[in-house]
Amino acid sequence: MKGKISRVEKISVQNVTFTYGSEGVDGSAPEEPAVENLSLEIEKGSYTAILGANGSGKSTLAKLIDVIEVPDSGKIIVFGKDTSDDSVFWQIREKSTCVFQNPDNQIVGTIVEEDVAFGPENLGVRLPELRERVDQALKDVGIYDLRLREASSLSGGQKQKLAIAGALAMKPDVLILDEATAMLDPKSRDEFLAVCEDMRLKKGLTLITITHDMSEAMRSGRIIIISEGHAAAEGTPAHIFADINVEQYGLRRPVAVRFAYEIAKLAGKHLTEEDLTGEAELREKLIKIFTASDLSAGNVPELKPVDPDYRVRRKIMSVKDLFSSYDGGKTFALKNINLDVFEGEILGIVGESGCGKTTLISHMNSIMKPSSGEIEIYPEEGKTLLCSKKGDVQQIRQTVGLVFQYPEYQLFEESVFKDICYGLRKMKLSAEEQKDRAVMAAKSVGLEKEVLRKNPFDLSGGQKRRAAMAGVLAMRPRVLVLDEPASGLDPEGREEMFALIKTLRDKGTTIVIVSHNMDEAAAYCDRICCIKDGEAVICETPDELFADKAKLHMIGIDQPKITKFSSSLKDELKKSMPEIVFEKALFEPEEEARAVYRAVLKARQKC
């Protein structure tokens, strides 16, 4: 029965336009509206994902619903109450809660339970009830045992759970997650979402999640795409990914869907909304395509030339029996790491948050000294630099460039040019040389010459990150080490970042990337080194690593999503075509789709 939903049962945004004042959040272009003519409706108790590129106005929408901002024009009615009505404004805010991206910037209390209590204390909830609410909220998210811990000592995942507990203690109707999972590793991300989804079902919450992660969006009941401040498309995930060209909004389809689309394209078939309702349905459809009598021989592009095996190349860095301790030998952050880096490769270092990845790369650049063991760097044939040797430190820092996570937060000069030159000045190069190198470095990260004169704080987020990278590249390092280079970027930004990294590699820089995103590590790295509890458990090429499921389970890492989906399809295909032989696994969805397609064609020819 499809009746009209009453006003009281929904959040309704009607023709809303909103511009940040002159004191706008990041001070950039205040005259441009963040949200323009935005209209949408969200049903009570529903699960909605809001997607959009960086700067599309998604977070502003969250603030408007939570009455942190009030629209310049248009109306927002939350369950029958108008947000511009001062008399009900506190009631709306009390019932809508937000969890934001950066866990550190939303914790008010020092002790876990004091922080959870902050909201209800503000509401004036009195004591026996206040204590009950706090305890219940902590139990609901599963961190009751940590209630007396210092909040700053929690892990990222625990801090975000603390933030949900703080929201739940206010007994809200609406829970908005504003990129709340962006800084979490995949495991904490899953746990976090599971808690939120569970609370939605148990407490009848309206769950709104603002995200860049397409697989996260697939979990929702409905997707709304925001582009340039207005709602560009909406519908079920199946509808959105089947019928809407999401790439025009700076988004990408989930990997399984990209894979299926490529196969459908090669076969000249179309995917419908029904095919996309779940992975099982999608698999079934693909089997149907493959086993159909009229399977088109298609025009399957040949396999891209495979990257050479870098392990036969010259070693450029060698980590030998590395131990590292923060407390003089009681506990070790790194235990017996042995690792070789070969010239010209992209090496991925993966592992859960807190496993020691960042500590390892800090040693590579001699910022941290090993407790025992050594890192040897060979900038050229026959020359060895030792990380533990004081005299070599300066040369090491020029040979190995290190770009930390969120490097844009570390810009400090008044112009991009000066910032890029910082390291060059420390190298005491001539002004001419500095200028040449800075211009070249800016060009290599894709920044225009005019940008050099600008103040770094006036750039967009992505540009800032590139400027910060240029500052390291200008020193012409032989090895570039990047800590989570794509974090916080939207899908298009991520793709561009990795394309940039590949270009740098092709020009001769050896790359080491730290990441917790298995999909990207598999797709872009030549070899992957897994760190677990401070030990390097394995170091192999992606296809070797991800082929053995049992081994992966033992190390505690997940297969990339594309491999998971593709191998389940391959298992099905084997049942109907026992003689089929598959090529080795590829990790870009389109490439893998073509490989599977080729295998099926060959198998059918044999019959």
Place this chain on the structure above:
Amino acid sequence: MLNNISLGRYYKADSLLHRTDPRVKTLLYLVYLVVIFLIKSPFALFALGLVIVVQLFMAKVSAPVVWKTISPVLPLSVFIMILNLLTIKQGNVVFNWKMITVTDYGFTRASLMGIRLIFLILSTSLMLTLTTTPLKIADALESLFSPLKIIKVPVHEMAMMMSIALRFIPTLIEETDKIMKAQVSRGADYDTGSFLNRIKGYITVLIPLFVSSFRRAEELAVAMDARCYRGGVGRTKLNPLKIKSTDILVGLFLAVCAAGLVVMDLTLR
């Protein structure tokens, strides 16, 4: 690089001083502040040291934590000692070489100043930061200063600002560490070069730190807004302050110690 500074950091333990009402501790802190600056005789200073040792046991603070607390101020303490040693010309000369004159009075005075500073840091940490969470300190101040609300002093707001400032100390230390590491990896050097150059080096750390603090402040303000913060009016407390008999006993005991120290000092002078 900055991880081992524990100045201003809460030390989690279950001790008598940890459980004591923060208002009592704040008042005691003020009392000892005065006492530390009143005492002039070495014996009384020694007795004060003993009282601080007793406080250490009452707070169950371990030796490494004590060391971490005082080690950052040791250089300053030594600096003050040397300054006093070289500038005080009263008393009998015990050492004289070129421009440098050291007197016995100067020596006692210098040691007094140096030790005072260490005691000051220790007792501040013991009475307040190590044993009391920032929110409790803020609570205590809010409660102690609440009479000032009558003359429109924004007591609650000030207490809230203070507690947030304290809560962000570890976060900002972490951030500073990150920024310094990033700059060191680009060839920065904070430890060598002329004094002026070193100061300049720190400016490059301070700018990104300031920018990020403003960003954090902005985000925190939004988060607090979202959690319905609207000032002190009508706010309740999860752990309201309540004076127990042990609080009174602890207060009395340490106050009597303080009085004893002052009397001892006055009689010995």
